[in-house]
Amino acid sequence: MKHSDQHADRRLWIRSLIWGLLLVVCVVGIAHAEGLFRWLEPDARQVIYQRAQFYELLGRHLLVVGIAALVTIFFGVGAGIAVTRKKGRDFLPLVAQLASLGQTFPPVAVLALAVPVLGFGTLPIIIALMLYGLLPIVRNTLAGLQDVNEEIKVASRAMGMTPLQTLYQVELPLAAPVILAGIRTSVTINIATAALGATVGASNLGDPIIAGIINGNMAYVTQGALIIALLALTIDSLFDGLQGRLRQRLSSPQRLS
Amino acid sequence: MSLLDALPTPKLRRGGYPNAVLVSMSIVMLAVLWGLDAVSVAPNRIVQGTGVGVLGAIGLPGAFLASLLILAIGGLACQPGRTNYAAALGAVVLLLALMPFGLMVASYFLIDPALPQARLGIGASYWLILFILLLCLIELRLRLALTRLLPGLLLAGVGLLWWLCASLWLDDLALVQEFKARDRQFMRAVGQHIVLVGVAVGVSIVLGGLLAMLMRRFKRLQKSAFAVLNFLQTIPSLALFGLLLAPLAWLAANVPVLAQVGVSGIGNTPALIALVAYSLLPMVRNTYIALEQVSPDTLEAATAMGMRRGQQFWQVRLPLALPVLLEGVRITTVQAIGLTAVAALIGAGGLGTFIFQGLGQAAMDMVLLGALPILVLALLVDAALGALAEALRPGGIQ
Numbered sequence: 001m002k003h004s005d006q007h008a009d010r011r012l013w014i015r016s017l018i019w020g021l022l023l024v025v026c027v028v029g030i031a032h033a034e035g036l037f038r039w040l041e042p043d044a045r046q047v048i049y050q051r052a053q054f055y056e057l058l059g060r061h062l063l064v065v066g067i068a069a070l071v072t073i074f075f076g077v078g079a080g081i082a083v084t085r086k087k088g089r090d091f092l093p094l095v096a097q098l099a100s101l102g103q104t105f106p107p108v109a110v111l112a113l114a115v116p117v118l119g120f121g122t123l124p125i126i127i128a129l130m131l132y133g134l135l136p137i138v139r140n141t142l143a144g145l146q147d148v149n150e151e152i153k154v155a156s157r158a159m160g161m162t163p164l165q166t167l168y169q170v171e172l173p174l175a176a177p178v179i180l181a182g183i184r185t186s187v188t189i190n191i192a193t194a195a196l197g198a199t200v201g202a203s204n205l206g207d208p209i210i211a212g213i214i215n216g217n218m219a220y221v222t223q224g225a226l227i228i229a230l231l232a233l234t235i236d237s238l239f240d241g242l243q244g245r246l247r248q249r250l251s252s253p254q255r256l257s
Numbered sequence: 258m259s260l261l262d263a264l265p266t267p268k269l270r271r272g273g274y275p276n277a278v279l280v281s282m283s284i285v286m287l288a289v290l291w292g293l294d295a296v297s298v299a300p301n302r303i304v305q306g307t308g309v310g311v312l313g314a315i316g317l318p319g320a321f322l323a324s325l326l327i328l329a330i331g332g333l334a335c336q337p338g339r340t341n342y343a344a345a346l347g348a349v350v351l352l353l354a355l356m357p358f359g360l361m362v363a364s365y366f367l368i369d370p371a372l373p374q375a376r377l378g379i380g381a382s383y384w385l386i387l388f389i390l391l392l393c394l395i396e397l398r399l400r401l402a403l404t405r406l407l408p409g410l411l412l413a414g415v416g417l418l419w420w421l422c423a424s425l426w427l428d429d430l431a432l433v434q435e436f437k438a439r440d441r442q443f444m445r446a447v448g449q450h451i452v453l454v455g456v457a458v459g460v461s462i463v464l465g466g467l468l469a470m471l472m473r474r475f476k477r478l479q480k481s482a483f484a485v486l487n488f489l490q491t492i493p494s495l496a497l498f499g500l501l502l503a504p505l506a507w508l509a510a511n512v513p514v515l516a517q518v519g520v521s522g523i524g525n526t527p528a529l530i531a532l533v534a535y536s537l538l539p540m541v542r543n544t545y546i547a548l549e550q551v552s553p554d555t556l557e558a559a560t561a562m563g564m565r566r567g568q569q570f571w572q573v574r575l576p577l578a579l580p581v582l583l584e585g586v587r588i589t590t591v592q593a594i595g596l597t598a599v600a601a602l603i604g605a606g607g608l609g610t611f612i613f614q615g616l617g618q619a620a621m622d623m624v625l626l627g628a629l630p631i632l633v634l635a636l637l638v639d640a641a642l643g644a645l646a647e648a649l650r651p652g653g654i655q
Contacts, residue, residue, distance in 0.1 A: 040503060090277045093399045094392060101395075104639045105632060106595025112612045112628040115621065117381060192493030196599065199616055209499045213523075213602060218503040225499030229492045236491045 012244045016237035023230040027054045030223050037219040047219040049208040054227060061204040061231065064122060064197070065190050068129035073183055076134045080141025080179075081167065096142055102135035107193040115200050125197035132193065133186040140182025144175030177246050184239040191232050205231065276334040278396050279345065283331030286389050290323060293382035296363045299431070301374040302620060308380055314363040323359070326352050330393060339401070346397045349390055353415045356387065357422035364429040376431040378622065405644060431622040443611075447630060450607035453525070453600065454593045457532035461589060464533065465540030472545055479545075486538040494599045497534065501527035502603060528605035532596055536589045543585025547578035580650045587642035594635045598627070608634075 030037075030048065037047040082088040083095045111128045118124035148171050156170045157163075172179075198206030205228045212220030294308030295315070311320045326348050333345040364377045398408045427433050436443060472479045489497070505527050509516040551574050559573045601609025611627030614620075 094278055094396045097395050097399065098392065101636075101639075104591050104635045106591075106598060106635055108595055108598040108609065108612065109628040109631045109635075112616070112624045113632075115616065115624060117384075120619075188491060192495065195493050195495045199602070199613055206495055209495055210602070212499070213502075218506060221499040222503050225496040228496040229500065232491050232493050232496070233488070 009241070009244050009248060012237070012241040016234060016241055019230060019234040019237050023058075023227065023234050026227055026230055027058055030054055030227075037223070040222065041217055041219040044217050044219060047217075049211065049220045049223055051207070051211070052203065054223070057203065057205050057207060058227065058231065060122075060202075061191075061194055061228075064126055064129065064194050064202065064204060065187065068126050068133055068190055068194075069183070069187050071130050072133040072137055072186060075130075076137030076182075076186075077141050077179060079134075080138050080145060084142065084145045085163075092142075095138065099135050099139040099142065102132075103139070105132070107132055107189060108196060111193060111196055111200065120201035122197075122202045124200060125194060125202045129190045129193060133190050136185040136189070137179070137182045140178050140185075141175065144178030144182075145171055147178065148174045173250075177243060177250065180239070180243055180246060184236070184243070187239070188232065188236060191228070191235065195228050274337070276337045276396075276400070279334030279393060280331045282389050282393055282396075283327050283334070286327045286330075286386050287324060289382045289385045289389075290320070290327065293385070294380040295382050296360070296367070296380045297378035298367050299376055299378060300372060302376070302431075302434075302622075306376075306378045309363070309367060311382065314366065315359050316362070316366065319359060319362055322355075323352070326355075337400070342397055342401050346394075346401070349393045349397065350411050350415065353387075353390055354418055356383070357419050357427065360430060361422065361426055364427065368429045375429065376434055376622075377429045378431045405640065409640070432625055435620070435622045435626045443626065446606060446608050446610055446627075449605075450594070450597055450609075450631075450634070453528060453532065453597045453605060453607055454590060457529055457536055457593050457597075458586065458590050460529075461533050461536035461540045462586065465537055465544055465585075468537070468541050469544035469548060472541070473548060482541070483538075486541060489534045490538045494531065494535070494596050495602070497531045498527060498600065498603050501530055505530075523604040525605050527603055528597070528600035532593055532600065535596055536593055539588040539592065540585050543588070544578075544582055547581035547585070548574060550581065551577045580646045583642060583646040583649065587639060587646065590638050590642065591635050594631060594638065598631055 031054070034048055041047050079095065083092040107128075110132045111125070114124045114128035114131070118127055152170060152174070153166060156166045161169065194202075194204055195206035195209070198204060198210045205224055208220045208224030209228075212218065212222075212224065290311055293310075295311045295313075297306030297308045299306035311323070315323070329348045330345050333341040333348070360377065360379070360383075368375050368377060394408055394412070397403075398405075423430065423433050428437075468482060472482060492500075502523065506523075555573060555577065556569060559569045564572065597605070597607050598609030598612060601607050601613055608627045608631050612624050612631075613627075615623030615625075615627060
């Protein structure tokens with residue numbers, strides 16, 4: 001059993017390695033693949049997106065998503081923990097309701113509503129991503145913490161653990177898979193929404209797609225779309241590997257003893 | 258809503274502890290009311306408006322009335338109890354109902370009738386207070402353990418009042434002016450949006466149902482089908498739309514029959530393909546789970562009663578599966594409403610057109626004209642399908 005688990009684990013990491021390699025190949029190789037894209041768009045003056053290097057666009061995309069993810073994880077998990085403690089319990093119903101209601105808000109609408117308040121550029125994107133990405137994390141943190149068996153918590157208290165120790169050594173490790181799933185949802189949505197940020201003046205991987213649609217240049221569109229898709233698949237498979245490892249750690253008896 | 262079901266219903270506590278949630282929200286509202294701009298005034302459509310605080314917008318009496326009502330909400334929450342919560346609910350609804358009249362007063366004070374292009378924008382504190390009031394409404398609904406019906410009716414009444422004010426007296430409001438300048442276009446866009454979402458969801462219900470049935474028949478299909486659908490769901494919407502453009506344009510150019518049917522790189526075809534591709538995963542997943550989770554005991558009882566396989570499916574399995582199935586339809590539809598907005602980028606029309614045109618022209622009120630209806634549409638569909646699923650849930654099933 002354990003052996004096959006490790007095997008599956010390794011396969012997950014290999015998959016993310018393959019997607020990552022494809023991503024790197026595309027980012028480096030597209031500039032040299034003029035012939036290929038010329039075939040796609042024979043009449044255009046340029047067939048390779050020139051306004052910025054692809055690795056710069058990728059870097060900016062990752063930076064925006066990364067900052068938003070770090071902040072949302074900090075505040076989202078923090079809020080989830082705060083409202084499940086004794087002092088914050090008053091806020092629990094409202095926060096839970098808000099987190100599930102927030103799933104209804106379309107990301108595009110959130111992005112569009114952020115612009116009138118915050119203006120054009122990269123900052124509104126980051127803030128819109130933070131606001132939107134917060135909800136799945138809060139929701140899953142709540143679900144994960146509330147799923148922790150009451151008897152286990154009582155047992156840890158009986159063992160003489162302080163509430164803080166219970167939180168760090170019992171509740172959070174047990175809730176970790178659910179919380180991680182929330183973070184995965186949040187990051188996946190954010191990669192897609194950040195691409196839409198190109199329409200509000202942020203320069204990232206959405207840029208070639210928007211420029212291609214406006215100029216009717218399918219080669220640009222394909223280049224941007226290919227790289228974003230590969231980025232999303234790489235990150236997603238990384239989360240897959242992380243979740244696999246977490247599951248393994250929680251289910252392996254050696255660790256718990 | 259499933260998360261909420263698991264929550265303990267908050268108990269009404271007699272006296273003693275103040276309700277921290279309402280008290281803090283009332284303090285925040287007061288700070289926002291006096292600290293941020295309530296409205297903005299612009300001489301024409303493109304110029305950035307200048308902000309005006311609450312005193313300039315509704316004068317001292319208006320600001321006093323608003324502060325009093327907000328204080329009342331916080332004050333009533335200090336002594337929680339059924340009557341006090343009901344009174345706080347009254348104050349919240351009154352504030353919501355008075356908000357458009359505040360805008361009317363502001364436009365009377367601030368808009369010079371000699372400037373026909375002048376317009377009133379809605380400021381940060383106005384939006385924030387509206388948002389916090391809605392949060393108060395949710396909190397009060399939970400504390401008073403009301404069903405969704407009463408707050409829904411109250412909100413519908415307030416919405417009707419707002420609509421009336423906007424169409425009769427709020428001509429100076431920038432949002433209203435944007436709407437009046439393109440009301441036909443707006444109605445057409447709403448229609449297009451609903452048709453696109455409807456067709457995509459309809460197709461994915463049929464395809465998703467078929468796929469789920471096939472998965473139940475051929476278990477081996479299950480893993481690979483879910484893998485493919487998961488894969489599709491991971492790809493960002495803009496990228497999927499983009500990746501469909503090139504091959505479809507090529508097909509339309511090289512296969513004349515397809516071009517005649519309406520296939521093209523830009524427009525409805527790629528939009529619908531992408532929408533269906535995204536909708537399939539939640540649809541198939543929920544249909545499959547819904548059909549599988551029906552308890553074997555119930556099915557055995559149906560067999561024992563002499564039902565044939567077909568009867569069993571239509572009269573036992575499907576009705577029992579319906580609430581979870583509808584949950585899938587709800588998730589799919591809400592998701593499709595948002596994605597259709599993105600489809601405007603590839604020329605599919607719908608409300609997203611206003612968002613992206615407005616962003617292009619830096620006309621923020623046009624962006625609002627696109628974004629607000631999308632939000633309202635998503636919330637309405639969510640509430641309606643959620644209520645339907647709840648109504649269809651048989652009494653004994655959890």
